[in-house]
Amino acid sequence: MRANAAAQLLRCLEEEGVEVIFGYPGGAVLPIYDALVDAPIRHVLVRHEQGAVHAADGYARASGRVGVCLATSGPGATNLVTGLATAYMDSVPVVAITGQVARPLVGSDAFQEADVVGITRATTKHNYAVTRPAELPRVVHEAFHLARSGRPGPVLIDLPKDVTLADGPFPHPQAPPSRRGYRPRLEPDPAEVEAAAAALAGAQRPVVMVGGGIIHGGAAGELRRFLETTGFPAVSTLMGLGALPADDPRHLGLVGMHGTYAANRAVSQADLVLGLGLRFDDRVTGNASRFAPRARIVHVDIDPSEIGKNVRADVAVLGDLIRVLPRLLERLLAVWAASGRPDPAPWWEALRSWQAHQGWDLHTPMELGGEEGRPLRPQGVIQQVARVAGPEAIVATDVGQHQMWTALLFPFRRPRQLITSGGLGTMGYGLPAAIGAQMAEPERPVWLVTGDGSFQMNVQEMATAVNYGLPLRVVIVDNRSLGMVRQWQELFHQARYSAVMLEPLPDWVRLAEAYGWQGWKVERAAELEPALAALAEARGPALVDVVVDAQENVFPMVPAGAALDEVLLENPGGRSPRPAQASPRRAGVGQPAG
């Protein structure tokens, strides 16, 4: 056992409860890799540093614990940047450790030197350059605290090689760490709660917007009690999916650009919006100046900088949702008890009519296609995947059409079930994130719904899955193109297609075999079920390449810059998401408000 700072680093990680780190070695981290030989921490050797940080992120999202990744200086560290930005956007607790050139060389453009602290300043919650070995334990302890507390996020620690080689002493840090400039407000101000309760009590058309903060804050149970007691309808952001079971009758589904008709109409017509742990991102609000035009907005968040950032907040409550929700409920019930509550029936009548108006929801069997020479339709495929994957599965996605179809059609039932890059929209996220999720939850089946574009962006991680015997179940929704970009070009650039066709593509089945995976290709409806059954049963990692209609578009869609009630339910030309028992379409383009 070495006694240097590298060994101390690993002891510090153990004290933080770290069981696994995802990494890739190189010159500047040789002392850390040397110390790993003797340490009980499990190291997962990824095949690209971006895989390491996405895996740490997937691990964190699936488990709620801090994910840890390790990369060398220079290119190793810069390869982490996308993953850090991904984690930062979605408030995921990750600690990244990077090597740095030795202190005497810093600033000299040494071999594999990059100003990683400078580069990652805007993509981390905080970052550190460790310049004295003695401060290492404090820095590590503080980094984990920052990553997991308040609004979670990624934290980076840059360690010069000569620091990691230095000997102690390494003073034990105080616990808990104390930074006078970092004191997240957890306990809500009673006056703010009272103001929120007063606003809610008089609402005739309330709607609750559920964000990722409910999941990060472990407040799904409090949310359920709040909704059960109040009977308020709820919509979910992409990051909020799973906080509320999809089949909860109060859940109107996904809100925003590809949200359900009912969810978006509800927000547009509401007289009160209660936003819980979300940042009102532009994909959620549509045109922010026309967002919820009839509503007072009550915004509950742990991060003061989110209040009023994207949309006005008429009432703000700062605090931890797990503490805010019970108090808000208690005060709301008190106000209702004193002054009565508005009749919820007319509002629910409107909501139910909007649900019916869309003509389908995630429980409606969608047309599968794939018969009589017609191509398979991705919506039906994803529903089939959901059935085979079952309620226990963790589902990761990449980014694009398949991601939105998964969000719309997969019946998410619990927090941390969906692992997806929401804010940054990082293609290539899915496979390494699924690896991280499987490491965190070895007993659960982990499925990845991906696209032929996204999957290629970190395809090298197929080797990692084999290396560690991770039985990932991958479904490639294969449209031979960048479907979402193609959709935008079709709808908003007069179908002038530019750089969206991805052929030639690899033969996915042979690629799977080359990596030591199993693989099946599906082109017809009859092949789908057996292939998915084989996938579910596979002992190691396996994929099914499902060739789908390349012309399919994601609907509903609120075009960028439009208000939430200006929704396209189908192609202007008439192609649409279609239930298996197709009923005549009632909805056309641009449903007017009202």
Next chain:
Amino acid sequence: MEFALAVRVENEPGVLARVASLVSRRGFNIESLAVGPTEDASVSRITLVCKGDERDRERLRRQLEKLVEVLEAWHVPGESSVRRELALVRVRADPGRRAELLQVAGIFRSRVVHVDRSALVLETTGDPEKIQAWLEVLRDFGIEEVARTGIVALDRERRAVPQAEFESREEAAF
């Protein structure tokens, strides 16, 4: 509209870079920036002047407070604060106009801090409007070079923010 924010930060390496990069990535231009030590050796104070409306100001203030090394950021309104800037100017002092230049310097209460055959270096302190007016007058003599510190601002009276009450609402250990 210009606004000034006072920012108390940890006196640590890299903090200024963190603050400056945050301001620019949130879409603000820095009109003026001054940084220096405070009554507490572990704390530095940054005075930041940017343009924007009230909502922009509050947005930036909250983003600044999110930085771990920022202890506090607050708005310093023009009407209830003292604002000062120091400027040094090397101005041409032809023998024929030297007396006139010294007279102008006197009017603005600027000090002569260097003299040579062709130029003077003048120092003055004042609010930004005074500095601007001073520079306008000096331009007539021929300004060779200007260096300004940026604005520092101090509330005239102790701020009304009840600090103790604010802290009591926070968790002692997060």
